[in-house]
Amino acid sequence: MTSTPLPDVQALTFDVFGTVVDWRSTVIREVTATLGQGKGLDADWGAFADRWRFEGYVGGIQAIRRGERPFTTADALHRAKLDELLGELGNPLDEAEAADLNRVWHRLDPWPDSVGGLRRLGTRFIVSTLSNGNLALLVNMAKHSGLPWDCFLSADLLGHFKSDPETYLSAARALTLDPAQVMMVAAHKPDLEAAGACGLRTAFVPRPREHGPSVTVDLEPDDRFDFNATDFHDLAAQLRC
Amino acid sequence: MTSTPLPDVQALTFDVFGTVVDWRSTVIREVTATLGQGKGLDADWGAFADRWRFEGYVGGIQAIRRGERPFTTADALHRAKLDELLGELGNPLDEAEAADLNRVWHRLDPWPDSVGGLRRLGTRFIVSTLSNGNLALLVNMAKHSGLPWDCFLSADLLGHFKSDPETYLSAARALTLDPAQVMMVAAHKPDLEAAGACGLRTAFVPRPREHGPSVTVDLEPDDRFDFNATDFHDLAAQLRC
Numbered sequence: 402m403t404s405t406p407l408p409d410v411q412a413l414t415f416d417v418f419g420t421v422v423d424w425r426s427t428v429i430r431e432v433t434a435t436l437g438q439g440k441g442l443d444a445d446w447g448a449f450a451d452r453w454r455f456e457g458y459v460g461g462i463q464a465i466r467r468g469e470r471p472f473t474t475a476d477a478l479h480r481a482k483l484d485e486l487l488g489e490l491g492n493p494l495d496e497a498e499a500a501d502l503n504r505v506w507h508r509l510d511p512w513p514d515s516v517g518g519l520r521r522l523g524t525r526f527i528v529s530t531l532s533n534g535n536l537a538l539l540v541n542m543a544k545h546s547g548l549p550w551d552c553f554l555s556a557d558l559l560g561h562f563k564s565d566p567e568t569y570l571s572a573a574r575a576l577t578l579d580p581a582q583v584m585m586v587a588a589h590k591p592d593l594e595a596a597g598a599c600g601l602r603t604a605f606v607p608r609p610r611e612h613g614p615s616v617t618v619d620l621e622p623d624d625r626f627d628f629n630a631t632d633f634h635d636l637a638a639q640l641r642c
Numbered sequence: 643m644t645s646t647p648l649p650d651v652q653a654l655t656f657d658v659f660g661t662v663v664d665w666r667s668t669v670i671r672e673v674t675a676t677l678g679q680g681k682g683l684d685a686d687w688g689a690f691a692d693r694w695r696f697e698g699y700v701g702g703i704q705a706i707r708r709g710e711r712p713f714t715t716a717d718a719l720h721r722a723k724l725d726e727l728l729g730e731l732g733n734p735l736d737e738a739e740a741a742d743l744n745r746v747w748h749r750l751d752p753w754p755d756s757v758g759g760l761r762r763l764g765t766r767f768i769v770s771t772l773s774n775g776n777l778a779l780l781v782n783m784a785k786h787s788g789l790p791w792d793c794f795l796s797a798d799l800l801g802h803f804k805s806d807p808e809t810y811l812s813a814a815r816a817l818t819l820d821p822a823q824v825m826m827v828a829a830h831k832p833d834l835e836a837a838g839a840c841g842l843r844t845a846f847v848p849r850p851r852e853h854g855p856s857v858t859v860d861l862e863p864d865d866r867f868d869f870n871a872t873d874f875h876d877l878a879a880q881l882r883c
Contacts, residue, residue: 536818575798
């Protein structure tokens, strides 16, 4: 086995939504099936997915981090926003149907390279989630999609959401590693900037198909990060897995 | 797929040391190799293993639960006791050797049915650790031995050691399940008694080869528990996996 470019790194921690799984395509497909085909409704399902994600989940986490809302799980944030969005459509789902649709976030499709790339990276490193999703969501998603995680670290287990510094530092502590022995892998530069500020190593894997046309994201390689890779196989090759 | 006898149960949480892995044989083999063959020492290595386990780990956890010692990890408890035991032998190991020997608890051999039985149980249930071991130890052990866990719950993540009730209740909460939707699987009746008192379901899988001749354990089936099984395959059959 050849040595890696960063021999101290022992664990890779991954952002999940957007970096490992394609939330937007999966959510659009399921809401189209459930609400469009199933209930005969017509709406912009891409906009529905974006509002669910950005107003419900991302906005909810920001409110919690600002202290404006009590700590809760991703499941609960998703459900509260789903109920609001369904209300705008005239409440077309019963409780069981709404609960099932809310669990779409537990069964998101991986990017094509995710399962194989994680398996390759796992031959050399501990591969763990480090997600604002809750544990049950991440475990169900892994079981559904065959994601070969070695470990699950999540906001609800750690008591902090990214990109609070405590999240990255307590993740390293839970792994009994120094921050410099952990590398954060994400498609989103702010996540990597925050991890890097805590002393973690960083790998940027842009996902140009994550977003719809209304969102612009910086996808350019960036020499502030230790690695820039086109997908998980490219990262594995750079890390000599 | 036929229905299970307990249709509400969605996750099985396992005691690890003794229930899933054969700590005593592995520790005896490694200390014999490192200290006996490696350093030419002669001692009762079975007694060494038992003191490391019962005085260091079990005794350490009891002291923490009684508030006599600050919360720490299984790794730290193991290391403190190892240093004491090595001191009695004249400190035969350097720091790197002692650190490596302490990690024997990260590479314990599974019982012959553990990997296959967990895989079978995992087709129907979330299979998770619920161990007083720390996360890093459990993750390394799984990677070393191919234990197909879906999830890791551990004392350091939950902030409590078994058999404090908070351990079982916060495990169910982390899985977003009611206690009655979780079944504790263990070779030790006190663990199951404590889990049952918190509303979890219980399965007893005695491991008659866990202990040496100096320890007597109650291995009899017990109708206070929901299931009594001879090994994980028998449990899988009873649960119709």
